[in-house]
Amino acid sequence: MNALKKIVLSVSCMAVAGISFAQTSTKMSLKECIQLAIKNNLDVQRATLQTESAKAYWQQARANLLPDLNANLSQGANQGRNINPYTNTYIDQNINVGNYSLSSNLTLFNGLSIQNNIKQNRTAFEASGMEQQQKKDNVTLNVILAYLTLLSNEDLLEVSKNQVEVSKKQVERLDILNKDGAITPSDLYDLKGQLANDNVSVVNNMNNMESARLSLAQLLNVNYSKDIDVERLTLDQINFVYDSSTENIYKTAAANLAIIKAVDLRQKSAVYGVKVAKGQQYPALVLSGGIGSNYSTAATTQELINTTYVDNGSYVEANGTKVPVWDPQNDYASHKIPFGDQFKNNRNTYFSLGLRIPILNAFQTRTKIRVAKIQQKDAEVVASSTRTQLQQNVEQAYVNMTSAEKRYKALSEQVDAYKESFRIAEVRFNAGAINSVDYLVAKNNFDRSNVNLIVARYDFVLRTKILDYYQGRPLW
Known part of the structure; x- marks a missing residue:
């Protein structure tokens, strides 16, 4: 029986793993990655639950305008000398008694605390919705970073493989020449060393690529697999000229960004919180009524x-x-007398209008007002701090973007120069006009400039995506 269970469990695990890999075997676009990450992200799910909780509080605040309705039923047994509830005289016998009532209370006025509490909870619910969107935005930026990191490492791996192929062909050529005695052995071993170094670069870049793939899988909250693959970004999808200033970016971000809307709504909710606390200083007018009956x-x-x-x-x-x-x-x-007759004959009703005037309640109301004002000031500080931080982030992101743009353009020119330099060096080396040292210097310069250009290109793309996020532009 235990063996059968193990077989079933193993087959189930293999099936689950197969399904997981099948779901990620095709190339995923940036949009699909972001959507999957948002769907699976636990912080987003928790923010969704918090939003639903805030909505429940808001709905309850609205329901507080309605009257309450309570039913009271009691059934008991009395022994010995008791009051007969029917005749209101003493009797000495065992009897069963029952009392039944239905009561309701409606608050007509309590300093508008109920109305302001509705507004407070409504704005808190709206703020929770904005905070939920902010969680989604954070996940989006993290996925974009992981996506671009994976693409960057794929490009670096491809460059390193190309470097291996170039070095391998030169080693094969020099090996033939060395056997013929046409070159010095040091040239051959210099190239073999370079080939080994290029192979190490392939291994390192392959490891970096798998680490980037793992990071992306963790953000997507799916099982890691080498089958996870993403669509490429072509150069025509990258705009190397950004047409916004820091002032315009900040204004757009402050008007549209979820995190700013959230702190503004929290501040507004705190203002209503002060009004709720102040309303408790006023008299409360309550209308009450009920109906009841008894049995014995x-x-x-x-x-x-x-x-x-x-x-x-x-x-x-x-x-x-x-x-x-x-x-x-x-x-x-x-x-x-039957129960039904007693219930009908003993029926009674009442209505009352009560006024509760707060005079002294151990300064609880005053303390609530003071705490509400402190919370309002704290919300104002948080809102101001968030705006200041946003402006600083926009300015820093813009500086990083312009620096990345200049670096990319400079490296593009460097790659063009080193490409031509390496072409000439390769021709001369093949002709025996230069030694292996000069050839390797030209090759390493060209290889290093290619690597730097790839890193700079994706760094610039990431910087522009951050600025696009601040402006509410599409990120894919």
């Missing part, structure tokens, strides 16, 4: 059965004769 097993009714006459021991004289006096005597039968 001691409640009985008397039914007349017949009337008889008995001698009461007295007499009257009539014509000198004593005539006895007879009194009528009624005979009754006792019957318990």
Whole structure:
């Protein structure tokens, strides 16, 4: 039985793994990566739950305008000397009693605390929605960074593989020449050393690429697999001229960014919180009403059965004769009153209008007002700090973007120069006009400039994506 369970478990795990890899075997676009990451991100899911919780509080605040309605039912048994709830007289017997009532209270006025509480919770709900969007924005930026890092490492790996191929061809050529004695052996071993160095670069770049793939898989919250692949970005998708200033970017960000809207709504909610606390200083006018009834097993009714006459021991004289006096005597039968009749006969209603005037409650209201004002000031500080931080981030991001743009353009020119230099050096080396040292210097310069250009290109793309985010532009 245990062996069967292990086989079933192994097959299930293999099936799950197969499904996971199948889902990520095709190339994923940047948009698909972002959507999947947002869907699977736990912080986003938690923010969604917090938004739903804030919505529930808002709905409850609105429901506080409605009257409450409470039913009270009690059933008991009394032994010994008790008050008969039906006749309000003492009796000495065991009885069962029941009381039933329905009551309601409606607050007509309490310093507008209820109305302001509705507004406070509504703005808090809206702020939670903006904070949820901010979580999504953070995930989006992180995915873009991981996506570009993976593409950058793929490009670096491709460059290193090309370097290996170039070095391998030269080693093969020099090996033939060395056997013929046409070159010095040092030239061959210099190139073999360079080939080994290029192979190390391939291994390093392959490891970096898998690390980047792992980082992306973790952001997507999916199982890591070498089958995870992403679509390439072509140069025509990259705009190397950015057409916005820091002032315009900040104004757009301050007007549209979710994090700014969130702190503004939190500040507005805090203002309503002060009004809620102040409203508790005013008298509260409450309308109350109810209906009730009761039941008792001691409640009985008397039914007349017949009337008889008995001698009461007295007499009257009539014509000198004593005539006895007879009194009528009624005979009754006792019957318990049914529950339904008692419930109907004992029914009572009441209505009242109450005014509660706060005079002294251990300074609780005053403390609530003071705390609410502190929270309002804290919300104002947070809003101001967030705007200041945003402006600084925009300025820093813009400086980084312009620096990345200048570096990319400079490296583009460097690559063109070193490419031509290496071409000439390769021709001369093949012709025996220069030694291996000069050839390797030219090759390393060209290889290094290619690597630097790839890093600079993706660095510039990332900087522009950050500025696009601040302006609410599409990120894919």
